[in-house]
Amino acid sequence: AQSVTQPDIHITVSEGASLELRCNYSYGATPYLFWYVQSPGQGLQLLLKYFSGDTLVQGIKGFEAEFKRSQSSFNLRKPSVHWSDAAEYFCAVGPANTNAGKSTFGDGTTLTVKP
Amino acid sequence: EAQVTQNPRYLITVTGKKLTVTCSQNMNHEYMSWYRQDPGLGLRQIYYSMNVEVTDKGDVPEGYKVSRKEKRNFPLILESPSPNQTSLYFCASSLLPGGTYEQYFGPGTRLTVT
Numbered sequence: 001a002q003s004v005t006q007p008d009i010h011i012t013v014s015e016g017a018s019l020e021l022r023c024n025y026s027y028g029a030t031p032y033l034f035w036y037v038q039s040p041g042q043g044l045q046l047l048l049k050y051f052s053g054d055t056l057v058q059g060i061k062g063f064e065a066e067f068k069r070s071q072s073s074f075n076l077r078k079p080s081v082h083w084s085d086a087a088e089y090f091c092a093v094g095p096a097n098t099n100a101g102k103s104t105f106g107d108g109t110t111l112t113v114k115p
Numbered sequence: 116e117a118q119v120t121q122n123p124r125y126l127i128t129v130t131g132k133k134l135t136v137t138c139s140q141n142m143n144h145e146y147m148s149w150y151r152q153d154p155g156l157g158l159r160q161i162y163y164s165m166n167v168e169v170t171d172k173g174d175v176p177e178g179y180k181v182s183r184k185e186k187r188n189f190p191l192i193l194e195s196p197s198p199n200q201t202s203l204y205f206c207a208s209s210l211l212p213g214g215t216y217e218q219y220f221g222p223g224t225r226l227t228v229t
Contacts, residue, residue: 043222090157103148
């Protein structure tokens with residue numbers, strides 16, 4: 001069965017500091033990987049996705065993520081955090097088989113940004 | 116505007132009173148899905164639909180029903196709600212079945228069952 005682990009429940013960083021949110025997945029084949037962001041009181045919005053090819057993917061709002069097959073990881077990074085980045089972040093894995101419909105999300109990481 | 120809409124946004128009900136949460140998308144997406152979000156548990160998939168008349172169970176389907184009679188609509192039905200179904204519910208849609216495309220989420224429905 002596929003699974004996603006986000007080891008950090010809550011992270012606090014200072015504005016302007018760099019950020020890395022961790023995501024580890026378990027899946028039998030190369031998965032489709034996503035990072036979503038949820039601002040307070042809002043639905044989820046896609047930040048970036050990985051399907052194949054270049055293992056470093058760029059997303060919106062200055063975020064990037066790196067797929068590392070050997071570590072089963074897909075960590076999200078941002079070089080300089082802004083106060084508006086405070087939100088909850090979810091890593092998700094979708095099935096590689098396009099005939100299957102299950103999606104699995106991690107438990108989320110809440111980001112607090114200190115002024 | 117491309118969007119997923121859910122109604123109602125907030126609902127307080129009593130145990131055992133049947134309710135329906137509607138979900139509609141205007142993007143002609145094949146795939147639709149329901150999730151519930153609970154603190155510390157992330158999003159858990161309830162049901163999904165690969166296309167009209169095709170639905171399947173996610174990870175937490177107990178106590179829920181769905182139907183997909185039209186491509187754009189995917190209502191979530193709670194025949195006999197219980198307090199453990201108090202949660203924040205999200206509907207999502209995606210261009211193609213499976214996980215190969217990103218999902219677009221509705222704004223959420225906060226349900227309280229007393």
